[in-house]
Amino acid sequence: MQFVPPLVEARLIKRYKRFLADMEIPGESGSARVTVHCPNPGSMLGLAEPGSRCWLMPRPAVSPGTKLPYGWEIVETHAGGVTGASGATALVGINTARANAIVAEGLAAGVFPNLPTAAVAREVRVGAASRLDFRLGDADGRPCWVEVKSVTLSRRxxxxxxxxxxxxxxxxHLAELGALAQAGQRAVLLFLVxxxxxxxxxxxxxxDPTYAAALTLARAQGVEIRAVSCGISPLGIDAGAEIAFIHG
Structure with missing residues (x-):
């Protein structure tokens, strides 16, 4: 997934009210302070340290749903966990709304050879009041349900x-995947790191011990738990190789 238009580099001043952040954007005539949209409803633990180097997506002058001129996409943070003992840095894609698009591009490019792609439907209703991210189908029409979770936290x-x-x-979502697996359909929880x-x-x-217990149950019911890495740069984010999921 390539960023179009190109991202703009900035420095984080502060993140607040979950969906807002103040940034400083350098320029030839001095720095400009702007308020930007933070498209991440989570705690962003370890990712919102003032002074962090960030990259922002410029928005059109008239953009549906917001009057803010930029959306926050990437942050540079400590590698090796929240404390960053190594002194190295890592790039993190903080826009959780990008995850499904990254996976969709990966499916089209054959990045996930163990997932069927003969048919791909997105945001498919399950039950009366919920949806799962993907309903895939193989050549024989057998379904494979996939729920994607964007992962940004690292403490170790x-x-x-x-x-x-x-x-x-x-x-x-875990309960829904578990019910599908018990009904004989393939169900996958895909962590996109x-x-x-x-x-x-x-x-x-x-x-969240409740979530951990629900995942243990879903796995016992037959839900597949997968994790996939990402290649990240200010130019774009792409799904990469599968990585090990540690459970226990």
Missing amino acids: AGIAEFPDAKTERGTR QRNDCREMALAADI
């Missing part, structure tokens, strides 16, 4: 974690 070197805050919606410093994926059970 090389290990991504989910969730970064309590998620009732995520727990509900939007960080370029993680080689493994684990649950943040201390942050």
Whole structure:
């Protein structure tokens, strides 16, 4: 997924009210302070440190749903966990709304050879009041349901974690996937790790023990748990290789 138009580099002043952030954008005649949209409803633990280098997506002068001139896309943070003991840095895609588009492009490009792509439907209703991200089909029409979760948290070197805050919606999705698996349909929970410093994926059970218990149950019911890395730069974000999911 390439960023069009190109991203603009900035420095974070502060994030507040979940969906707002103040940024400083350097220019030839001095820096400009702007308020931008933060498209991430989570806690963004370890990703909202004042002074962090960021990249923003410019928005048209007339953009539906917002009057803010930029949307926050990427932040540079400590590699190796929240404390950043190594001194190295990592790039993190903080826009959770990008995850499904990244996965859709990956499906079209054959990045996920173990998932069927003969038919691809997005945002498919399950039951009376919920939706799952993808309903895939193979050549024989057999369905494969996929729910995507964007992962940005890392508190230990090389290990991504989910969730970064309590998620009732995520727990509900696990129950829906579990019911589908028990009914004999293929169901997959796909963690998309939007960080370029993680080689493994684990649950943040201390942050949301209810979600962790729900995932354990869903796995026992036959839900497949997968994790995929991302290649990230200010030019774009693409789904990469599958990484190990640690459970236990």
